[in-house]
Amino acid sequence: MIRENSSKTGLDISEGHIPLDLPQIFGNHSDFVLEIGFGDGDFLIEMTERHTEKNFLGIEIKTKRFNIAVKKSKNTQSENIKFLHMNANIAVEEIFPEDVFSLVYINFPDPWPKDKHHKHRIINTDFLAKLSKIMKKDGVLELASDHKDYIEHSFDVFNKVSFFKSQYPAPGYLQNIPNRPYTKYEKEFRAEGKEIFYLMFANNK
Numbered sequence: 531m532i533r534e535n536s537s538k539t540g541l542d543i544s545e546g547h548i549p550l551d552l553p554q555i556f557g558n559h560s561d562f563v564l565e566i567g568f569g570d571g572d573f574l575i576e577m578t579e580r581h582t583e584k585n586f587l588g589i590e591i592k593t594k595r596f597n598i599a600v601k602k603s604k605n606t607q608s609e610n611i612k613f614l615h616m617n618a619n620i621a622v623e624e625i626f627p628e629d630v631f632s633l634v635y636i637n638f639p640d641p642w643p644k645d646k647h648h649k650h651r652i653i654n655t656d657f658l659a660k661l662s663k664i665m666k667k668d669g670v671l672e673l674a675s676d677h678k679d680y681i682e683h684s685f686d687v688f689n690k691v692s693f694f695k696s697q698y699p700a701p702g703y704l705q706n707i708p709n710r711p712y713t714k715y716e717k718e719f720r721a722e723g724k725e726i727f728y729l730m731f732a733n734n735k
């Protein structure tokens with residue numbers, strides 16, 4: 531049995547069957563959208579309110595941020611949002627069935643700028659292979675960052691795997707997407723005058 535914890539949006543999968551039955555959890559078979567590292571949840575909450583026809587699942591590793599997002603979501607009327615407190619590296623490998631997500635957002639992942647820390651970056655070939663499996667064929671992955679080096683590094687990693695195809699013309703990124711909600715970090719970076727970069731890939735598996 532899957533339980534909901536402190537609120538109806540916080541998902542407790544400790545007693546659930548793996549792989550998760552997302553149609554059962556959300557109560558419908560509409561599109562499933564995943565956000566990895568949702569921070570305080572602003573982006574996901576805004577998306578659920580704009581797209582009531584889709585189901586949104588967020589994963590966040592930090593307890594404090596997960597709790598903040600769950601609290602913020604108490605004000606939303608949306609029934610189509612769930613937050614999961616978990617390491618996404620483990621989640622993508624272990625808890626989802628294949629071919630389930632039509633859209634995946636990774637917004638402002640930690641850039642780990644020092645060379646010796648690059649190994650911690652969430653975008654790596656192993657992670658992309660696991661993500662591709664749980665995404666639908668032709669599903670879309672969007673990555674946003676203020677960190678040009680991280681964007682270029684990620685672009686190279688995506689190009690190393692055969693299954694993700696870039697959706698943007700050269701140089702492969704956009705710097706503005708009209709009507710895309712800003713995340714908390716994005717608001718801060720934009721207020722500081724930083725450039726923002728968006729990548730988009732289709733899952734061509």
Ligand SMILES: C[S@@+](CC[C@H](N)C(=O)[O-])C[C@H]1O[C@@H](n2cnc3c(N)ncnc32)[C@H](O)[C@@H]1O
Pocket residue numbers: 566567568569570589590591592595616617618619636637638639640652713714715716
């Ligand atoms: C720079 S913050 C960006 C937060 C939010 N996406 C935003 O744009 O405001 C990166 C987020 O990813 C989360 N994170 C890092 N590694 C993670 C992992 N392996 N699984 C889940 N969340 C992770 C961090 O805890 C943090 O909240």
